Amino acid sequence: MRVRKQRRHRKAVRFYTACFGFRQPFRVLCDGTFVHNLVVNKIAPADKAISDILSAPVKLYTTRCVLNELRRLGDSHAHSLEATKNLVITRCDHEGRKKADSCILEIIGEKNPQHFFVATQDTDLRRKLLEIPGVPAIYGLRNALFLEQPSASQRQFVKTSEEGRLHMTELEHKMLKRRTTNILGTKESADSSDEQEDFGERNMESSVVTKLQAVKKEIGVKDKVQFKRKKAKGPNPLSCLKKKTYENAKPSSEKERKDGDGTVRSRSRKRRRSRKGKTSSDTGN
Template identity: 65%
Template sequence: MRLKKQKRHRKIVRFYTACFGFRQPFKVLCDGTFVHHLIVNHISPPDNAVSTILGAPVKLMTTRCVLAELKSLGDSYSESLKAAGKLIAARCDHERRKSAEACFVEIIGENNPEHFFVATQDTDLRKKFQEIPGVPVIFGLRNALLLEPPSVSQRQFVKSSEEERLHMTELEHKLLSKRQKNRLTSKETKDSSDENEALEDQNLGLQAATNENNAKRRMVVKDRVQFKRNKAKGPNPLSCKKKKSQRQPNPASEKEDKDAGKTVRNSRKRKRSRKGKKLPEMDG
């Protein structure tokens, strides 16, 4: 049972933190009836008991009107007055003293701007705060403390506020239309300026190109690579034989050569034998 109660309380706290912006440490506004219930049922220390319900650190607070009301009730509430005097005093901006119920209603207002948890045993006050959005209520049951779940009106308020967030208000629509107009005008001016800049860049590029061409003509610089033509090469000199030197003919030497050739030819003549011719003469 304790686990189920803790889960239920955590779910309720998560609802208020997500939908209404409650933050730790939680501020709990206690009235005289709640403080008296803690003392009668011996629930101490009270801050630990409340923090276990909410699952987070808490600050227990009360008002001057609550202390004045407990003081007016006499000696039977003296212990409750001492315990309430130890709590943090919340600021209530009214000159004359009011009842605790009226003081709490004024502090909470229409939407609970200070994000208070209200701890009370008054059933009428609990029902009244259930109708105000964003007001969680804590009450005691014997020696246990409980956190009331959000009412139907509070859940309906959250649902309607979420639907309103999905749609734009008139002010937001006007602001959006103004922004769109400003963007269109700025875009048109930007496009015109971009066109002018593009024309200027083109002109600068043409001027730079003409200047480069003129400079190249003056300097006679050849941009293209000129390839060398392959000419017919001669034979490898190392693989060729050396030429023989031709001597000039000498007439005297030529004659000597001719005479030498005749002598050689004469010497080479065959001598014929005449033995056969002499024989018939001898017989005659």
Template identity: 60%
Template structure:
């Protein structure tokens, strides 16, 4: 159960941070009923308990009207009054004192520009604040604290605001129409000297004059971007073989052939034949 509770609280906090821009440290506006609930159930310190729920550091606030209401309730609320006096006091602009729920609803307003988390045990006040688009609510149940999930109205408001961001506003449409009706002309101004230029065969003899760009010259910009052409580099002389002359190569090849023949002849052994005198057969007398 504790893991599911933490997941729900993370989703709710992420909803308010993403859709309505709540930032850390979160500001929690507490009324007298919530402070009394913390003291009655011995939930202390209150800032650490709330920071565990919201997953971030918190700052606790109350109002001048809430403190006056706790004073009026008598001695049974003296301990809760002392605890509430230790909290920071949020500024309320009304001069006359009001009830706690009226004071808190006036501080929150319609848009909750100060991004307050409201901590209260008053069910009527919670139902009233659920109808506003960006008011997260915290309440206590025995010795545990809970963050209410966003209401249906708050989720629908977030979806509609996202759709409005995707589409163009009326001012953006008007600006776009003006730009399309009056496009910017990037044409270069014509030179007055070209109007009186001669026509026919005289133009052939005349040399073409370069265009003048007074605006570019005044700005110090060149007419056209000049790109440096890369010249062909010579190869590395160490990696090139030296050229051999044909005559020297031919003579060397002939000498090699002659030497090869001599060596071949010298290597071939001649067979020496011994010529012995043949003995004639003796004739009988």
């Protein structure tokens, strides 16, 4: 049961922080009935008990009208009056002459600009507060404290405000239309000026080119540098191989002679052997 209660409280706190901009430390505005319930049920310290249900640090506030109401109730609420004096007194212009519930409603206003959590035991006051967007209410039940869940009117207010932020208002539509017309007018004027500038630059470039051509003709300078065309040369002699000579193909001792019938005859040189050694051996025998 305690885990479920903590989940509900965290969900409600997340709703108010995300949709209405509540920030830590949370400010809690207490009336006399709530402080009296804390004193009777001995819930102390009060700031720690409230910070446990909100899961964040808190600051407790009250008003002069609440203090004066507790004074008028007499000795039965003397301890509650002493406990309320320890809270921070927020400013109200009533000087203690107004009822506590009407004083709190006037401080909250229509939009709760100071982002107060309101702690009260008054059921009528809680019902009125839940009809105002962005006003969370805290109450006590015996020795436990509870945070009211956001009402249907508060959830509907958040939904309608989100839908309104998605669409443009008439004023925003008029401003957007005016801005687009101004941008289109400036673009058209810029395009026309750019065209005129381009036309002038082209005329200047053409005049400069014609002047340069006339000067070159007078001087005799050609437009482009003419290079000599390279002719094909012979092969590199260093990279070429030498021709091979075959010695046995046509020996120098060979003689050619043509006969009457056109045939070529070759006479080979015969080697004569010396018989000197042979004759000397024969004579000896």
